[in-house]
Amino acid sequence: MRQVRAQGGRAALPIALGLAGILCQVGFVFLIARLLAHILGFPSPGLLGGGFGELAAAGALALLGAALSMSQEIAQQAAGERARASIRAALFTRLMEQGPADPRGVGEKATLLVDRVEALDGFFSRWVPAAALAVLGPAAVIFIVAQFDGTSALVLAVMGLMVPVAMALTGIGAAVESRKQLDVLGRLSGRFVDRLRGLSTLVQFNRAEDEARALGAAADEFRQRTLRVLRVAFLSSAALELLAGFTLGYLAWRHGMLLAPTVTDPTPALFCILAVPVFFLPLRNFSQAYHEAMSARGAAAELAPLLQAPPAPGLLLEEIPPRVALVFTEVELRYPEMDRPALPRLTFALAPGETLMLVGPSGAGKSSVLRLLMGFVKPSAGRIAINGEDVTRLKPAELRRLSAYVGQRAHLFGGTLRENIRLARPEATDAEVLRAAEAARVMTFAAQLPQGLDTVVGEGGFGLSGGQAQRVALARAFLRDSPLVLLDEPTASLDPGTEAEVMEAIARLCTGRTAIIATHSPQLMGLSGRVIELAGHRLAEQHVG
Structure with a gap:
């Protein structure tokens, strides 16, 4: 998070683009609701050109939303690249300062600089924007829906607040499994690098096949750990889909009951129902990125002691003396x-x-x-x-x-x-x-x-x-x-x-x-x-x- 704050406005750009995209989707849903009401034969005051104006505007918003989505993706990738480059440079500097005094093996150092830093990519490029949009996006949708139906807005707010609870219940397990996965990966990477450096020795003593089997066993352990992380991540997605399905079904039933006696203009009801996927989209993205944050926390736990170590104290030389005693x-x-x-x-x-x-x-x-x-x-x-x-x-x-x-x-x-x-x-x-x-x-x-x-x-x-x-x-x-x-x-x-x-x-x-x-x-x-x-x-x- 210190690295995110150090990026300043560059880290906020993907969030701003994502919020603009959500607003485009809300406008698109509203225009589709008006068109559906018109198609169903209900009077639609203010409809432009028999609905062709709304259709053109909806198409324009769809194109604009796609452009904003692409721009957001590019900005997210750039933010992740900048953050990883900065962290890797700081790590490399600290390792160079310690030199051979650092007790880590060559394989472990390579894992820190490559695998552990790469494990942070999802945190910077996906989770940070998703976490911010999971708050800003649903809040914007709730505010707009409240202008049409306060009860629907309240239902969305309650269901939205239940999402972090479901994420926390599954996230604890994901964090534990992710940390174990990274530990196994570190041992596998370190062993692989060390064995490559001593490949000629293994061949001379006819131990190449034995070592290959040992590496295969370590790789299989890593596979099993990865599958455990994915299983826990899928549980969080299932919980979110359950909440979204319940919300959509309840609002459809409620507005259907309200419109049954005297139907005048179904546009507000259609809009509240169609806004449910838009409301849950930032939360779904947040859920998908949640395991990225858990993986990053496991990697950061190993990187933090090295990055948080204070710089080596001491004075600088004005110039190198020509001779020394x-x-x-x-x-x-x-x-x-x-x-x-x-x-x-x-x-x-x-x-x-x-x-x-x-x-x-x-x-x-x-x-x-x-x-x-x-x-x-x-x-x-x-x-x-x-x-x-x-x-x-x-x-x-x-x-x-x-x-x-x-x-x-x-x-x-x-x-x-x-x-x-x-x-x-x-x-x-x-x-x-x-x-x-x-x-x-x-x-x-x-x-x-x-x-x-x-x-x-x-x-x-x-x-x-x-x-x-x-x-x-x-x-x-x-x-x-x-x-x-x-x-x-x-x-x-x-x-x-x-x-x-x-x-x-x-x-x-x-x-x-x-x-x-x-x-x-x-x-x-x-x-x-x-x-x-x-x-x-x-x-x-x-x-x-």
Whole structure:
């Protein structure tokens, strides 16, 4: 609803068009009542051209109503698209702010951004206009009918008030079933994405058929949940049709009894009876859209915690400093689910342009140091300072602007090599991209490709070796040209020849920049005399020289 209010007048346009369409239908029904009275042989004072004028006016109102209905549909779709685009952008921004610190899996994140947001479409494009018209439309019809017969207007009002009661009784069940359906869909989507990512592993271990059967079982569960939601939704439609049928029958009986003794002009009676479908049409649309609202509530329950989280606090940088000095003072990192600290109380200082090696067994805290410097987590104790300023005062995104990161396995996106390198700085020129590629030794293999840097690679770097993908990642770091370089096992899983080429590029990258390299490689440790060894969740020793 906050998103609806943010749209302002654009959200009101479908409602205004729908109300205008209802008024056209009321006018059409009145003209049809006059024509029927004339056809039945009753005197109709003021009839234009023997009824042809009313017939032409009724045709014009019918065409106008159809045009308004089409315009309303277009406006509703536009409102839904704007709302979903805004929510998806906000979700994506929050997920990017949290980065790898967010515990959700890849499949769950994809479900949030795609399926959960799409589940809100019916709320914005159908339910919001239908809910407003379910009040405004029947109220307008009651007011007009009251000018002809107050009792008929009262009957319509009472029957209209019973519709929300019927909707509430069925809506509670629909909301529960819809939430269960979305939970099943989330698990199915997440499992499907994860299995696609590990498809080669499943095939290698001959588990593809077993996994296909498991996915089939999950899909069948989703089918059953969907049918339960539809069954509850059909109950609400049945209740509404029962109310409409009773109203129409009662008004027909009542006006038939009133007209039986002395029939003068049946136009008011015919109008009150023919107005019943017009009265219930907005309520019927509301009933059809009601389960959309229930589905949206189930999706919003998962999206709300992420969207309602306050923006990351902190300051913005006026400019990126050309060189940085880094100081850790008794820095400790603890996670709530861990008994021992993920990082010991670590203290060190790096001068501008100096390179530090972090070594130690897996789990000793090497990657935690890099996560702290990228703003994905905050220290539990101690202080981290860059150029004398506490980094916790900066927005996490600003902290990431200071650094260029290269991980153990570079992720390349489907596209050209040039596009993958330019990811680090989209506004970079082709000449700057080329210089970064040459500095990272990308051109040693790109020059042999059919289209050079414009050669298309597959998702995940398909078509390139591990060493080639790692050099593309280093080219990104060269193009970013940040004063702080963070490397996490950049030569792991590389053969000796490729490792030597990557090390040469790393040495050039670290020259003149403050660098921290987490590594097990003895060759990489030769790039710097500053080494900190982390072991047993405690700082073991520091070697200098």
